[in-house]
Amino acid sequence: MLHDNTQALARYNSLFNNQHYQAIAAQLAIGLRTERDSMRVSDICNMITDTALSLCQHSHYADAWIKLATICGQNAVSIVAIDMIYNYLLIYQQSADTRADDFQMTAKCLLKAYESADTLRAAVSCANAVHGWRGRMAYDLLSAADYLTQTAVQLLSDGNQSYIREKLQHGIRRITGALHEGLRHSKRPNMFNFSDTHFPSEQDRV
Structure with a gap:
């Protein structure tokens, strides 16, 4: 397993695209209305890295995409940023793996569900x-x-x-x-x- 994780890390490093990664961080900062070096942006970026490692078959981050989708939904990360993250993750996703795709749709679904909550509860109150x-x-x-x-x-x-x-x-x-x-x-x-x-x-x- 250690050997496999070493290979996963090597694959991640060989595919890493810093320009794309930094563009995502900048977009997150804009969308969240915070500084690029803020904890909120850093937390999401760290989860992006964890998810990329999982897509390289690193055993420590198997469910990282779910955590990433969840934090994106909870923080109202924009559709634009979600799509940027998705395209970045596709760099690492291998054949027959669907986790990057599942991240994208899960994050968007959670975003829309959270957005609808207040409106739905207002309708409940009116009814x-x-x-x-x-x-x-x-x-x-x-x-x-x-x-x-x-x-x-x-x-x-x-x-x-x-x-x-x-x-x-x-x-x-x-x-x-x-x-x-x-x-x-x-x-x-x-x-x-x-x-x-x-x-x-x-x-x-x-």
Whole structure:
């Protein structure tokens, strides 16, 4: 393994493009509205290096791309910067490896999910003030969307699975509550009858 990691480091050094790397750092500083030498920029740049090493098959950084995507999403790193990082990582990505591609799409997904959070919660608050069963149903559905978005964020960030389950369960309960409103008050209750829906269990792992 030590020999493999030595080879990985040698490959990284042979492919390293300082001009590209510095351009990314400069773009990050602009997007984050901070200094080039700030801790925020340095942390992301260090994770870029870790991810590049992982793409060179260094065993110490296998999941680096997930951490990089997560920190990009949490810090609202721009699409422009994400694409620059992606193109840089392609220098190191080898045939049949998809981690650079997965980084790019995960980072963008997290960015958009975080961007939508405040808007979605504002919609939840507004729906809560609408009188009648339609308002209550809309509130439950929008709340479910919020919980399910949080679930997706945690899933893509490789979060704690107990926490993921908790958020998912809250979302399902909100959907169930919404269906109850439709069944009880709609003139066409059959449109909200999903009693034949099957949820998978451990027995479905085939």
